[in-house]
Amino acid sequence: MLDIKVTKTETPKAKPAKDDPLLFGTIFTDHMFIMDYAEGKGWYDPRIVPYGDITLPPAATIFHYGQGVFEGLKAYNAVDGGVNLFRPDMNAKRSNRSSDRLCIPEIPEEDFVQAIEELVELDKDWIPNEPDHSLYIRPFIIGTDPFLGLRTSAYYKFIIILSPVGPYYPEGLDPVGIWIEDDYVRAVRGGIGEAKTGGNYAASILSQVKAHDEGYSQVLWLDGVYRKYIEEVGAMNIFFKIDGKVVTPMLNGSILPGITRDSVIQICKEWGYDVIEKRIDIAEIEEAWKNGTLEEVWGTGTAAVISPVGKLRMGDEIMQVQDGGIGELSQRLYDEVTGIQLGKVKDTRGWIVKI
Numbered sequence: 001m002l003d004i005k006v007t008k009t010e011t012p013k014a015k016p017a018k019d020d021p022l023l024f025g026t027i028f029t030d031h032m033f034i035m036d037y038a039e040g041k042g043w044y045d046p047r048i049v050p051y052g053d054i055t056l057p058p059a060a061t062i063f064h065y066g067q068g069v070f071e072g073l074k075a076y077n078a079v080d081g082g083v084n085l086f087r088p089d090m091n092a093k094r095s096n097r098s099s100d101r102l103c104i105p106e107i108p109e110e111d112f113v114q115a116i117e118e119l120v121e122l123d124k125d126w127i128p129n130e131p132d133h134s135l136y137i138r139p140f141i142i143g144t145d146p147f148l149g150l151r152t153s154a155y156y157k158f159i160i161i162l163s164p165v166g167p168y169y170p171e172g173l174d175p176v177g178i179w180i181e182d183d184y185v186r187a188v189r190g191g192i193g194e195a196k197t198g199g200n201y202a203a204s205i206l207s208q209v210k211a212h213d214e215g216y217s218q219v220l221w222l223d224g225v226y227r228k229y230i231e232e233v234g235a236m237n238i239f240f241k242i243d244g245k246v247v248t249p250m251l252n253g254s255i256l257p258g259i260t261r262d263s264v265i266q267i268c269k270e271w272g273y274d275v276i277e278k279r280i281d282i283a284e285i286e287e288a289w290k291n292g293t294l295e296e297v298w299g300t301g302t303a304a305v306i307s308p309v310g311k312l313r314m315g316d317e318i319m320q321v322q323d324g325g326i327g328e329l330s331q332r333l334y335d336e337v338t339g340i341q342l343g344k345v346k347d348t349r350g351w352i353v354k355i
């Protein structure tokens with residue numbers, strides 16, 4: 001158990017106005033959590049301090065070689081008046097798996113969750129109450145060694161910041177358009193694709209800019225070898241409903257193992273759907289679209305929640321999914337997942353941690 005020292009801000013900021021659209025990730029709360037690591041000493045000095053800039057040596061590993069990992073989860077104002085976290089243990093586990101891949105020292109899962117709980121408890125008045133709003137939690141670990149040689153850092157910082165957010169996409173729950181990238185790739189097997197680390201996102205920005213310019217919200221990545229098997233979207237995993245079955249790319253080492261993905265698979269199975277995790281050739285999706293069996297497409301993610309996809313652009317072809325609206329299963333999943341998160345739907349799976 002961490003002994004977290006708390007220094008409260010003496011100048012609390014004004015909370016966002018009720019009608020503030022809370023554009024994703026633009027506003028931050030009054031406090032942040034920081035813990036340091038030094039080789040031979042381990043993790044030490046866990047503390048909550050006023051939110052603010054941090055000072056780092058310009059030679060720090062994170063700036064040059066990207067040795068860092070991050071996580072994303074949310075806190076919700078529940079209908080019973082309490083504060084809910086959704087499966088934070090899964091974030092703690094995934095953070096450690098990402099860290100293992102990047103040679104970053106692990107953080108005990110219970111310490112990771114405790115730090116989140118204490119920070120959120122302190123800043124819980126920042127959790128918005130409006131529908132589809134929540135407090136986004138961004139834990140991250142960075143290598144801070146002031147050394148330009150390439151090696152694992154001897155020093156790290158584990159930091160958690162909080163941001164009250166509205167929907168990730170300006171579309172809200174309205175279906176988004178997805179651009180299938182057939183030129184660049186995001187990750188390859190054996191690389192760092194399944195780790196939540198900045199490099200994967202840096203690799204995706206150029207395509208995302210291109211997609212945005214063409215009026216699409218995000219990029220759907222194909223595999224880095226054959227350039228035809230579906231991987232995931234820039235900030236979410238992807239699901240298809242084809243001829244009554246739920247189909248999603250299997251975890252293959254280059255896809256982020258999404259916690260929402262895992263939850264949706266479990267829920268769909270409990271609802272009696274056949275859920276198939278497999279390698280999906282993009283040609284199968286095109287075929288299903290052509291013969292009318294592509295019933296629904298949606299993305300899953302912490303920021304994106306359940307995000308219906310209305311159209312997919314592939315080369316010169318634009319595949320509109322049915323009438324381009326929200327599919328029945330996508331809507332049902334959205335209601336179920338957000339219902340559990342807000343405490344409106346009974347948590348039968350032990351996913352909610354109350355603060």
Ligand code: PLP
Nearest residue numbers: 235236237256258259260301302
């Ligand atoms: N894939 C990528 C690349 C992501 O950034 C995210 C978001 O975290 C996801 C998938 C979905 O993961 P999760 O459901 O754990 O948020």
Ligand code: COI
Nearest residue numbers: 072073235301302303304
């Ligand atoms: C999340 O959904 O938590 C993410 O990390 C995606 C990010 C691009 C906002």
